[in-house]
Amino acid sequence: MQGISHPVARRYARALFEEARARGQAEAIDADVAVLHESFTTSRELARVFESPVIPREKKKKIIETLFAGRLQPLTVRFLELLVEKERESLLPAVVAAYRALQDEEQGIIEAQVRTAFPLDEAGAQPLVAKLERLTGKKIRLRLQQDPSLIGGVVVRVGDTVYDGSVRQQLTALRERLRRSVTLGNGSNQS
Numbered sequence: 613m614q615g616i617s618h619p620v621a622r623r624y625a626r627a628l629f630e631e632a633r634a635r636g637q638a639e640a641i642d643a644d645v646a647v648l649h650e651s652f653t654t655s656r657e658l659a660r661v662f663e664s665p666v667i668p669r670e671k672k673k674k675i676i677e678t679l680f681a682g683r684l685q686p687l688t689v690r691f692l693e694l695l696v697e698k699e700r701e702s703l704l705p706a707v708v709a710a711y712r713a714l715q716d717e718e719q720g721i722i723e724a725q726v727r728t729a730f731p732l733d734e735a736g737a738q739p740l741v742a743k744l745e746r747l748t749g750k751k752i753r754l755r756l757q758q759d760p761s762l763i764g765g766v767v768v769r770v771g772d773t774v775y776d777g778s779v780r781q782q783l784t785a786l787r788e789r790l791r792r793s794v795t796l797g798n799g800s801n802q803s
Contacts, residue, residue, distance in 0.1 A: 625710035644688040
């Protein structure tokens with residue numbers, strides 16, 4: 613699956629995003645994209661169908677009609693058919709991801725990837741969300757991941773910035789300070 617950084621996927625996503633807003637259908641198309649995201653997330657087989665160059669375009673269009681006509685807005689169905697016609701259907705998961713990134717940008721939402729040594733429930737995450745929102749000035753959506761190798765604490769990535777408050781990092785820093793002080797101590801004794 614292509615990432616949201618794929619330039620062609622971003623262009624298609626932006627085209628759908630702008631057309632939805634120009635037609636006053638932003639909410640409806642946003643909801644359609646959520647349905648597509650859910651469909652591709654829950655059905656790896658569906659994603660494989662659209663990624664496959666062996667499956668004929670007409671069959672892919674028929675799948676779109678069967679699965680999505682009546683469920684999605686006509687603009688969204690036509691957009692899916694256009695991707696198939698232009699032989700860009702393999703980019704569909706990336707287009708969906710890029711569209712969702714545009715939605716987040718419009719709404720001032722950024723995603724924070726949070727790794728913790730132990731499971732973090734919603735109540736435990738709220739103070740972290742509040743602090744990150746104060747720090748960034750944006751709404752935060754957390755993506756939680758458990759990582760026992762951290763020993764304790766938390767590592768947060770927001771965009772390109774990493775906040776590492778893990779016990780593992782603190783131990784590494786302490787080890788480095790000790791190593792430097794031993795090296796400096798040994799160096800001063802040899803003078």
